Amino acid sequence: MRYEGKIYRPWPEAESLLIQVTLGCSNNNCTFCTMFKDKTFKKRKIEEIYKDIEMARKFYRHVDSIFLVDGNVMVLKTEFLLKVVRKIKEVFPEVQNISLYSELNDLRRKTVEDLIELRQAGVTLLYAGLESGDPVVLENIKKRMSPKQALEGMKKAKAAGIDVLLSFIFGLGGRERSKEHIEATTSLLNELEPEQIAPMALAVQPESELEQEVLSGEFILPTPAQILQEEKYLLENLGDFETYYWGDHGNNIVPQKGMFQPLRKEFLTNINNEIVSNPIVHEDVHRTFAW
Secondary structure, three states: OOOOOOOOOOHHHOOOEEEEOEEOOOOOOOOOOOOOOOOOOEEOOHHHHHHHHHHHHHHOOOOOEEEEEOOOHHHOOHHHHHHHHHHHHHHOOOOOEEEEEOOHHHHHHOOHHHHHHHHHHOEEEEEEEEEOOOHHHHHHOOOOOOHHHHHHHHHHHHHHOOEEEEEEEEOOOOOOOHHHHHHHHHHHHHHHOOOEEEEEEOOOOOOOHHHHHHHHOOOOOOOHHHHHHHHHHHHHHOOOOOOEEEEOOOOOOOOEEEEHHHHHHHHHHHHHHHHHHOHHHHOOOOOOOOO
C-alpha cells in the first residue's frame, strides 16, 4: 500500500486492511500526542484512494474488516466519505466492518441524516478519543472539546445507529488531579453510554508538549498506585449500560478485556489483587512505552 508517513491504527484493528484517506489530524494540537506532528492535515485525492482500494483487491482474496486512516477521517465532507465507502463495498463486497477515526466534534458537526447515510453505506464503528471528562484536564491537554460537545456528538451517533468506541487515559490528570479526572470521566461515560470503551495508562510521548511539561515540573506524573485506583474507581462506578471493555492496551498494568457487565466483578477482583500484591504500587512512576 502507498502509505504516506507513519501509520497508526487502534489495537483492536490489528487484522484490518488499512486504507489511507487523510494525512494527519485536523486538530493535531493535543499536548500528549505526537502521532501526526510530521504531517499537515489534508484529504487525499479520491482517485488515489480508489487506486489503493483496487490495488489491495489484487493482494487480498478475502477481507472482513477495513479501517480508514489517518487521523479524524470523519471531519471530511459526507459526500466524499460516501464515495470512499461505496467504492470499498463495490471492490470488497464481502467486507463486514468499515471503521475510522473520528472526533466527537466531527460527529457534532454532521447531521443525523449524514450519519445515517454513512451507516447505510457500510460504516459500522467510529473510534473517538474522549481522553477525559474533566473540563480542566481537557483544557490543559488542548483537546478543543468540552463535555457538552462530547454529549452532542455522541447523541447524533446514537440517533444514526453507529457504534462508537471511546478511548480515554488513566493518569491524564497527573498526580495532582487524579481524583477529579477519573470521577469526571466516569460520570461523563455514564451519560455517553458508548458501545465500547478503551482505557489506557498514560504514556509520555518523546518530543511531545506533555514531555516538556514533565521535564519542567509543570506536570507531575501519576504513581502506579494512582493508575490502579483510577481503574478501580471506573470499574466500581461505571453504569449498567452494555459496553465492551478494551482494557488490554500494552501500557495498562492489568490487561483485561471482554463484555463489561458479565466480567465487571472479575475485572475488579484483578485490580484489587494488584493493589494489594503488585510491587509496582511502591514505585514512583509507572513505566510505559511510546506508541
